[in-house]
Amino acid sequence: MHLKPQLLRGLALGAVLLGVAAPHAQAQTPDRKTALSGNVGLLQYHGNMGSDFWNRSGVDIEVGGGGAISRYLSPSWDAALLGYYETYKFSSQVRAGDNFEARVGMVDLGFKLKLNNGKILKEESRIQPYLMAGPGMFLSNTSGRANGKDFGVTQIRRPELFGLAGIRLRLSDVVSLDLTTSQHYPLTERVDNLYGSPNDKLYDRFLLHQAGITVALGQAKDEDSDGVSDKKDKCPGTPKGVAVDPNGCPLDKDGDGIPDYQDKCPDVKGVAALQGCPDRDGDGVTDADDKCPDTPGKAELQGCPDADNDGVIDQNDKCPDTPAGVKVDANGCPLDRDGDGVPDYQDRCPDRAGPASNKGCPEVKAETKKRLKEATKYINFEFNKAVLLPSSYPTLKDLAAIMAEYPDYTLSIAGHTDSKGDDNYNLRLSDARAASARAYMLSQAVPADRIVSHGFGETKPIADNATKAGQALNRRVEFDLYLTGDPNAAEVKYGPAPTISELQKTPAGRPTAGKAPVKKAPAKKAPAKKAPVKRK
Structure with missing residues (x-):
């Protein structure tokens, strides 16, 4: 039986086109359980001829393609059928001249563990990490040169095991981008036509890096777009963006009859006249916004009094008699940037410490x-x-x-x-x-x-x-x-x-202490005329 690469290529291309052409698809959910993916990928080899894991320098780049169909099982689990094809070429790092070319196909059944399961991340999270593992089939037609001898096409049809780590980026309610890296372990050592390794260890294995687009099939009806399908929605006219309960009704945590999206105090019962909030001290500031709910105060200070008008409420003000206009710290005390005990407004040197006896300035040594x-x-x-x-x-x-x-x-x-x-x-x-x-x-x-x-x-x-x-x-x-x-x-x-x-x-x-105006002397030149008597 010969591998038909045209068939695998066609499957991969079809998966991509199907994903792009599904305008009514939504992200995969319990209401839309089936999803299709189309991917492009890159294989890396590790075996008796060497390894290019995480390093493709000096290796011809060959890009492959694949597709997948997945099925939602639960918030934590999906099942998926995956296929991939690529023509891969490798030159030996062990023996000069040895090389091989493999037309590789892989078909795998994977079980996906999703971290956006509502326990670790929200199901609707934009970033959705996941892990996948399972069995599959490794299909390859290989030819090349091994141990200095050419070998013809070798067909390989062997089971394989794989493990995958991926991350899904939800681009919209319709399209998601998947980035994955998987390791495939075919139960064969003949991909490079070198075998008989120590302890019969199977050396041939591959890394596969893929990027792809995933779309889900089907569409659940949700007229108010609140995330609850109409068949479950008891409040189908909810405004867009309003948080709802599992029945699709706006949340009202305090049970005061005012929905949370209209309630400024959603955790405390209030009245509609104050948008659901109480005001115990009657200062016009609702208790939810009032930092001093039992003492009338100023609205600009969230309902708290400030006797010295320095912007720090009285209950936090450790210097309640600060002069007007003086800058203060969080405790209401005049600023003292240099920490010398002399407040800045009295400190002639506010950025350099000095004693109060010297007006807050450093003394001359x-x-x-x-x-x-x-x-x-x-x-x-x-x-x-x-x-x-x-x-x-x-x-x-x-x-x-x-x-x-x-x-x-x-x-x-x-x-x-x-x-x-x-x-x-x-x-x-x-x-x-x-x-x-x-x-x-x-x-x-x-x-x-x-x-x-x-x-x-x-x-x-x-x-x-x-x-x-x-x-x-x-x-x-x-x-x-x-x-x-x-x-x-x-x-x-x-x-x-x-x-x-x-x-x-x-x-x-000969004046003694006569008063004359203070004069700041600029740099002057000596008098042009010399005194009659030269004796200085």
Whole structure:
């Protein structure tokens, strides 16, 4: 008996066409128990010549086809008759030159275990995994070369066993897509014409991967499309999409006469005027929506009161007297992002922790204060000019690093001179030197709005100008950090910086604590004219 591949191909094609041409078919259910499938597939071989399981690299791809007819038995079980045909070619991985070509047909009886049985997944689930197994017949005409010798057509007609795992994707109420992988174990070793394996083990077996379309035959009448056939439906006019009981009637779990799809409180008896819901506290919010059903409250807060209007209901508000407009957390307390105990609305540095004594900002370390104090010793200028000497650069770079470390602080730069020479010239020179230091720090990427420079001239000596040592100490540039928004640190120490007009109004040109407008000094150039006496 010769295998007739044309017949098997025809059966497979017919199954596909039948599935496509069934416009009135529905998904397979107890009312529509018979289904037809058409599939395309791909075989993979494992035997004495080698294996291409899960790997078809280097192997000619041959696509086959098949079909199936299945019958609904119960929510968990179906029975199916399956057929498949493919021409398969394989070249040996064990002995060069060995190969075979097999025209393979398989006819199997399978029993399907469905996981969408109402216990694991709903029967109407869109994704429907299943398992199948059963016996069948393996039919093959094989020819090729084995052990270096050609062999002619060998006919094989042997029983087989198979196991299958699949998943069905319900595309619509009419069509489903099936994706399956099965292993077929024919009770023969002659497919590759190599046999006599150790322990008489039967090596020849196949994997079969298939994709196909499945449709069910027949149609149950269901005018209201509620999933309950008219012959079982006691409420045939149910609106589309409404959940129904097994009799096809809208669900009414609380038994108040209002169907669940119209009942806003389907688990509690209510009245029709409130769409099936009660309202114990009479605040116009039904109990189902009222988080405080025994206390009148606001509709926007689901029926709960909120005395401080911060959006957190009183019963959950741990800070009931929060000032108006302050952002709060879920407990109704002012936000404290950095967790330092100072609420954000009072915290000058809400993203960096610091003590309340420093307005919630990190305090300047003692070591940093020391670096700032000592920096004045290392800031030097060209004689009688506002031009920085290169020896000043490392110190100014260090100060720029401090500014990066303390982003919530502003730096005050105050220039001072000794008392030699003209008072106005000294004031200009001190201001230009402070501005020069500021300009260099701006070049180190310190933001301009975080550096303020002032010149105090000779008005704030820290030593006796009668001696050269005292004069040297008085010629200085001082650096002070202060929280941005606080008074300027230099002006806290010395008062406002003087102006030239103020110097002129002061007896002997020596102002003490006169007040002048606060000035943020930009980077300035040193005066073009030199003082008559060169001694700075």
